[in-house]
Amino acid sequence: MAKDIRVLLYYKYVPIENAEQFAADHLAFCKSIGLKGRILVADEGINGTVSGDYETTQKYMDYVHSLPGMEDLWFKIDEESEQAFKKMFVRYKKEIVHLGLEDNDFDNDINPLETTGAYLSPKEFKEALLDENTVVLDTRNDYEYDLGHFRGAIRPDIRNFRELPQWVRDNKEKFMDKRVVVYCTGGVRCEKFSGWMVREGYKDVGQLHGGIATYGKDPEVQGELWDGKMYVFDERIAVDINHVDPVVIGKDWFDGTPCERYVNCGNPECNRR
Numbered sequence: 001m002a003k004d005i006r007v008l009l010y011y012k013y014v015p016i017e018n019a020e021q022f023a024a025d026h027l028a029f030c031k032s033i034g035l036k037g038r039i040l041v042a043d044e045g046i047n048g049t050v051s052g053d054y055e056t057t058q059k060y061m062d063y064v065h066s067l068p069g070m071e072d073l074w075f076k077i078d079e080e081s082e083q084a085f086k087k088m089f090v091r092y093k094k095e096i097v098h099l100g101l102e103d104n105d106f107d108n109d110i111n112p113l114e115t116t117g118a119y120l121s122p123k124e125f126k127e128a129l130l131d132e133n134t135v136v137l138d139t140r141n142d143y144e145y146d147l148g149h150f151r152g153a154i155r156p157d158i159r160n161f162r163e164l165p166q167w168v169r170d171n172k173e174k175f176m177d178k179r180v181v182v183y184c185t186g187g188v189r190c191e192k193f194s195g196w197m198v199r200e201g202y203k204d205v206g207q208l209h210g211g212i213a214t215y216g217k218d219p220e221v222q223g224e225l226w227d228g229k230m231y232v233f234d235e236r237i238a239v240d241i242n243h244v245d246p247v248v249i250g251k252d253w254f255d256g257t258p259c260e261r262y263v264n265c266g267n268p269e270c271n272r273r
Contacts, residue, residue, distance in 0.1 A: 003079040006057040007234070008037075009213055010076065011047040011096065011188035013112045014069040019043045020092045027090035033059050036085035038233070040096045044111070046070075047096040047188050049234055051084040076186060076213045084234040097192045100162025110195045117194025117205035120181065122218035125208045128181045129153075129225050135175055139164060139184045139193050140231070147238055148228025148249065150183065161189055165196060175202060183208040183215075185230065216241035 016022050023041040030037070030050070035057070037050025050060060057077075064070050099110060120128060128134045129150055136153040138145050145155045154174065156167050168175065180202055184190045190207040197205045208215060212230050216223040222242075228249035229238035240246065 001081040003081050004053055005051055005080045005083055006054060007049065007051045007078040007080055007084045007236075008057055008061065008075045009049050009078070009186045010064075010073060011045065011186060011191075012070055012073045013045040013096075013191060016041065016043060016045065016069075023090050023092040027088065029063060030060070030088050030090060035060055036083055036088050038085065039090045040093050041090060042093050042096045045096050048090075049084070049232075050088075051080070051234070074210070076210065076217075078213075078239065080236070082235070084232075084236055086235070097189055098162050099165055099192060099196060100160075101165060101196075110192050110199065112191040112195050115195040115198050116191050117182065117198060117207040119209035120206045121209060122215045122221045124206075125181065125183070125215065126221045126225060128179075128206065131179075134179045134181055137168075137175070137180060137182045139182050139189050144185075144231040146249075147231045148226065148241065151225050151227055153183070161193075164193060168197070168200075179204040179206070181206040181208070183212060185211050185232070186213050187211040212241060216243070 019041050026039065026041060030039070033052075033056050035050050035052045037048060039046065039048030039050065050057070052060070061075055064073055101110075129136055129152060136150060138149050138153045138155060139161070141159055141161065142155065142157060143159070145153075149155065156164055158164055158167050180197060182190045182194050182197070182205070184193075187207070187210050190211065194205050194207040212226070215221060216226065216230070216239075222244050223240075224242060224244040226242040227247040230241050231237070232239055
């Protein structure tokens with residue numbers, strides 16, 4: 001089957017003036033070219049995943065790169081045979097990534113442009129995975145981890161990203177006085193969370209630059225040391241990452257046998273994938 005659809009994953013922390021109007025204008029443009037996807041816009045930046053044919057996605061990338069402060073925005077591109085979305089949504093939010101910190105928390109306003117962890121290339125991240133003196137933390141939700149994760153990475157017992165800061169505080173003995181490296185799907189969560197860890201006093205904090213999505217496409221590492229599949233928030237649900245020695249870790253919900261087929265349950269009382 002021909003792969004004539006492109007899926008674009010991207011984000012950028014950049015101050016956006018009048019972000020609510022920006023979101024409305026952005027939605028109008030996306031609809032005018034027939035793009036599908038989901039985009040969040042906030043005063044602190046933009047975060048989205050969109051899909052369309054080559055011409056449509058190229059128009060969109062050219063448009064975004066023409067916007068002030070977004071000239072160097074990094075699009076991570078997947079080629080697929082089907083659309084990853086059915087509709088187009090652009091929404092304004094207070095934050096593109098919400099850490100869930102209390103108003104009285106001294107570090108409740110994390111600005112990744114000022115404070116964030118050191119960027120690690122896929123090769124450097126792979127070396128960190130093999131280093132017994134480095135702690136690797138998955139910053140995604142528990143169900144994302146259960147579909148796929150890096151070997152040896154810590155699984156946080158959380159259902160939502162905003163629960164992660166408190167979970168780390170409750171389990172600080174796992175991280176104190178150690179080198180800590182974090183990762184997420186495309187990088188947007190790690191930018192902010194690694195900055196939070198620096199603010200918390202952790203001295204040596206790194207992050208996988210470009211996230212799992214970039215690691216899987218790197219020609220040198222080719223996704224090695226990743227087990228299972230990567231969860232994505234679109235119609236695909238899961239994508240391949242390890243192109244060297246893939247391992248099935250997904251399990252059938254009913255009988256627990258190894259399974260790589262993921263579907264979104266239509267029963268609202270279940271809503272499992």
